[in-house]
Amino acid sequence: MDSFKLFSDSLGGNLSRKLLSTPRVYALAKQIFIRLKNFSFEASRMAAETALEQAAAAFRGENMVAWTSAFFPSEMVHAFSLIPFAPEGAAATAASLGMAPQLLRFADQMGFSNDACSFHRCAAAGTAGEYFPVPDMLLASSHLCDGAPQLFRYLGRRYGKPFYILDVPVFPGEAGERYLARQLKELVLFMEKTSGRKLTRKAIREAWENSNRAGAAQLRVNTLRRHLPSPMSGEDALGFVYLVLVGKGHLQTARIYETLARELAERVASGGPDPAGERFRLLWMHLRPYYKNDLLGIVESELKMRVAFEEINDVYWPPLDPERPFISLARKILSNPALGPARRRLARVKELAAAYRADGVIHFSHWGCRQAVGATVFLKDQLRKDGIPFLSLDGDCVDPNSFPPGQARTRLESFLELLEQRAG
Amino acid sequence: MFTSTEQSVNLHRPKVGWLCTYTPEEVIYAAGFQPYRLLPDENSNTGNDRLLPPTLCPYTRRVAAALEEGVYPDLKGLVVANSCNAMLHLYNVLRERSDRFVYLLDPPRRFEQTAVEYFAAQIGRMIRFFADAGHPVTRESLGAALALYRETGFILERLAGGGNGWVADGIGTLRHYEMALAASRSSREAFNRQLGASLDAETAAPAGENPAGPGRPGLLLTGAPPPAGLVKLLAAGSLRLPVYQDSCIGSRYWHSKDNYAGLDGAAAIDEMIYAVALTYMQKPPCPRSLEYSRERIYRGLLEKKLLKGIVYHDLNFCDLSHYDYLMLDKMLEGSGIPILKVRTELGQRDLGQVQTRVEAFLEMIT
Numbered sequence: 001m002d003s004f005k006l007f008s009d010s011l012g013g014n015l016s017r018k019l020l021s022t023p024r025v026y027a028l029a030k031q032i033f034i035r036l037k038n039f040s041f042e043a044s045r046m047a048a049e050t051a052l053e054q055a056a057a058a059f060r061g062e063n064m065v066a067w068t069s070a071f072f073p074s075e076m077v078h079a080f081s082l083i084p085f086a087p088e089g090a091a092a093t094a095a096s097l098g099m100a101p102q103l104l105r106f107a108d109q110m111g112f113s114n115d116a117c118s119f120h121r122c123a124a125a126g127t128a129g130e131y132f133p134v135p136d137m138l139l140a141s142s143h144l145c146d147g148a149p150q151l152f153r154y155l156g157r158r159y160g161k162p163f164y165i166l167d168v169p170v171f172p173g174e175a176g177e178r179y180l181a182r183q184l185k186e187l188v189l190f191m192e193k194t195s196g197r198k199l200t201r202k203a204i205r206e207a208w209e210n211s212n213r214a215g216a217a218q219l220r221v222n223t224l225r226r227h228l229p230s231p232m233s234g235e236d237a238l239g240f241v242y243l244v245l246v247g248k249g250h251l252q253t254a255r256i257y258e259t260l261a262r263e264l265a266e267r268v269a270s271g272g273p274d275p276a277g278e279r280f281r282l283l284w285m286h287l288r289p290y291y292k293n294d295l296l297g298i299v300e301s302e303l304k305m306r307v308a309f310e311e312i313n314d315v316y317w318p319p320l321d322p323e324r325p326f327i328s329l330a331r332k333i334l335s336n337p338a339l340g341p342a343r344r345r346l347a348r349v350k351e352l353a354a355a356y357r358a359d360g361v362i363h364f365s366h367w368g369c370r371q372a373v374g375a376t377v378f379l380k381d382q383l384r385k386d387g388i389p390f391l392s393l394d395g396d397c398v399d400p401n402s403f404p405p406g407q408a409r410t411r412l413e414s415f416l417e418l419l420e421q422r423a424g
Numbered sequence: 425m426f427t428s429t430e431q432s433v434n435l436h437r438p439k440v441g442w443l444c445t446y447t448p449e450e451v452i453y454a455a456g457f458q459p460y461r462l463l464p465d466e467n468s469n470t471g472n473d474r475l476l477p478p479t480l481c482p483y484t485r486r487v488a489a490a491l492e493e494g495v496y497p498d499l500k501g502l503v504v505a506n507s508c509n510a511m512l513h514l515y516n517v518l519r520e521r522s523d524r525f526v527y528l529l530d531p532p533r534r535f536e537q538t539a540v541e542y543f544a545a546q547i548g549r550m551i552r553f554f555a556d557a558g559h560p561v562t563r564e565s566l567g568a569a570l571a572l573y574r575e576t577g578f579i580l581e582r583l584a585g586g587g588n589g590w591v592a593d594g595i596g597t598l599r600h601y602e603m604a605l606a607a608s609r610s611s612r613e614a615f616n617r618q619l620g621a622s623l624d625a626e627t628a629a630p631a632g633e634n635p636a637g638p639g640r641p642g643l644l645l646t647g648a649p650p651p652a653g654l655v656k657l658l659a660a661g662s663l664r665l666p667v668y669q670d671s672c673i674g675s676r677y678w679h680s681k682d683n684y685a686g687l688d689g690a691a692a693i694d695e696m697i698y699a700v701a702l703t704y705m706q707k708p709p710c711p712r713s714l715e716y717s718r719e720r721i722y723r724g725l726l727e728k729k730l731l732k733g734i735v736y737h738d739l740n741f742c743d744l745s746h747y748d749y750l751m752l753d754k755m756l757e758g759s760g761i762p763i764l765k766v767r768t769e770l771g772q773r774d775l776g777q778v779q780t781r782v783e784a785f786l787e788m789i790t
Contacts, residue, residue, distance in 0.1 A: 111749075111750055111753060112746075112750070113746045113767075115479065115740060115746075116743060116746055117743070142533055142714060145509070146508050146509045146712070146743045146744055147743040147747070149533075149714055150711075150743060150744065150746075150747035150748075151747070153714075153747070153751075154747055154750055157751070157754070165714045167532050167533045167714055169530050169532065170506050170512070170528075170530045171530055171546075171549075175541075175542055175545035175549075176542070178538075178541075178542075179532070179538055179539065179541070179542035182538045183534075183538070340506075340512070340528075340530075341512070341515065341516060341519065341528060342512075342513070342516040343516070343519075365477075367479060368479070370479070370480060370481075370508075370509035370513075370741070370743065371509045373477050373479055373480075374476065374477060374479075374480050374509055374510065374512070374513035374516075375513060376477060377473065377474065377475060377476060377477060377517070378513070378516045378517060378520065381520070382520070
């Protein structure tokens with residue numbers, strides 16, 4: 001059953017903001033996406049339900065809504081008890097509902113260049129088409145992505161709503177931490193003024209502790225995933241991206257990862273899945289396509305190359321210190337291995353490949369992403385020196401017309417042959 | 425007059441390549457190097473997928489290809505600023521493939537006090553790097569460099585005759601562009617001498633092009649750094665309109681160095697470094713800015729009624745110029761000021777394709 005098609009068809013293909021604001025739609029979505037769907041893990045069901053409930057609250061205007069870019073520290077949003085809304089995530093949802101081609105055409109008409117990131121083009125078109133909840137403020141950060149902060153400024157002007165953009169330096173260390181921590185303090189003043197709410201020490205402590213609790217549970221999950229054969233598919237693991245985008249600092253995120261850790265521990269204790277389904281193990285870099293496709297099915301089920309771990313699920317940061325909230329949050333942001341020179345990312349990829357005993361690395365190269373795609377030549381050259389096979393799989397996470405499945409299959413089969421040759 | 429850049433390069437100083445106008449040339453100079461800006465010409469190779477993917481900015485791809493082809497054989501090293509994703513990836517490639525030193529400088533995208541302090545720390549870090557490489561920057565060498573670079577501003581001010589703060593006034597479109605190229609690649613002493621001499625020789629623009637006279641409505645060339653051919657097209661076709669060049673080979677390069685006043689004497693080196701950081705954070709910003717400063721530039725031009733038309737150079741695969749264009753286009757709604765978006769990959773072939781459109785646009789506004 002295609003859940004997204006069923007949902008869209010049930011609404012007559014009309015997904016306007018007005019319609020999405022109605023309780024009936026969420027009852028329907030809950031029925032189709034949560035109750036009728038077979039989740040591999042209870043934690044996956046909880047994550048889907050959380051995303052749906054937060055979207056419902058945002059559309060209904062039950063609380064103030066803060067739009068956040070992909071790498072913005074969502075702890076700040078939860079400390080203020082605001083509802084986070086990630087337009088880049090909404091673009092992925094739109095793609096899964098089959099709406100992306102129509103939104104991308106609309107973005108063209110709005111003057112957007114077709115070489116810009118399709119997440120951003122869809123997000124911009126979604127606002128113009130009134131598909132999304134109206135923001136009360138827009139919050140973005142500059143790290144990793146040139147386009148997101150510019151998009152948020154554009155959207156802020158479009159809505160006439162205030163926005164704040166964190167300028168994240170590329171070098172960790174005292175100067176960068178101080179610069180970023182001062183901006184985080186300024187951000188508090190901005191959010192207090194915009195929301196009319198006062199940030200208390202108690203609220204900071206709660207959000208920071210929730211973030212730490214989730215991070216600790218996620219580390220347990222990641223440790224369990226080192227088991228052979230892998231107790232979790234890449235398809236399932238990439239489904240937690242919503243929590244990566246907006247979940248940090250929220251209590252429910254901690255509960256979801258704790259549930260997942262418990263489920264994985266049980267799975268590992270019971271011997272895990274059939275080892276025959278795992279001829280090779282992979283490290284997956286960047287994201288995946290969100291429109292209807294069977295890329296991961298081909299990789300994992302058909303070619304039996306199990307995605308053992310994904311770059312986006314990496315816990316690379318040190319725990320936050322609620323007594324030094326801004327410096328420690330700055331330190332967390334600056335510890336991102338993808339920030340700055342690609343040598344940092346490379347070093348982390350090698351560590352992960354070793355830890356998860358990956359036979360190879362696949363980078364899904366989202367066409368408009370300068371940050372991720374720009375490093376692929378470098379990564380391929382460097383990993384080759386270490387004898388780690390690397391495949392940059394060109395495609396687009398949102399635009400189905402920019403992903404030739406036949407070509408992808410051929411390249412995956414060639415990659416499999418390479419792994420087989422190496423294995424002897 | 426300013427086209428023969430190679431002849432005026434200081435042969436006693438090893439050359440260090442740089443790309444982004446947030447790179448403080450003064451500091452490179454103070455370390456004993458000759459700063460040399462890498463700007464690909466229109467006949468350069470766009471590179472191939474072995475270095476950088478085709479979805480990255482053509483400026484970085486062309487520079488990477490030129491370096492690989494040995495176009496810049498005598499560079500001692502490179503300073504790459506982290507201006508955008510593409511520049512960072514250029515750094516990654518050069519760092520691994522080059523046998524010269526390659527240094528990454530991280531200029532902020534905000535410009536308030538804390539950003540200036542951060543940038544000063546980054547400049548201090550670069551100075552330590554130079555010192556470790558055997559090229560120390562001393563209080564005396566930095567003081568001398570600041571004085572030298574400040575002098576350029578004095579001469580330009582006299583040459584341009586004040587005006588709107590745009591160097592275009594009184595200098596001429598093409599000469600303005602060529603001067604920026606020359607200044608960013610030449611010995612600054614030699615450049616200042618040339619510039620000073622030109623004060624005596626000719627104060628007016630070449631005959632038939634862009635007469636002196638501040639406050640005249642004109643054409644704005646903005647967006648990503650334009651290829652020389654586009655500037656030539658505008659210089660030839662804009663008749664007697666001044667062309668305000670808001671680009672990294674225009675006003676973003678010719679920014680005030682007034683913060684260096686009084687620093688060439690007994691100032692502490694930290695004070696000088698701070699003045700450099702402040703100067704670069706106060707310069708006309710490029711589209712990477714996260715603040716409202718781009719809007720202020722455009723709004724100022726609109727309010728002063730200085731614009732008869734705008735040519736926007738939108739570099740392919742450059743997210744920053746792309747969003748800057750969208751903002752400007754929105755600001756122009758209802759203003760009656762026409763805008764022409766020109767997309768290029770900085771190559772000769774692109775110019776052939778845009779020539780007719782540019783000529784038609786200029787006919788319309790002149």
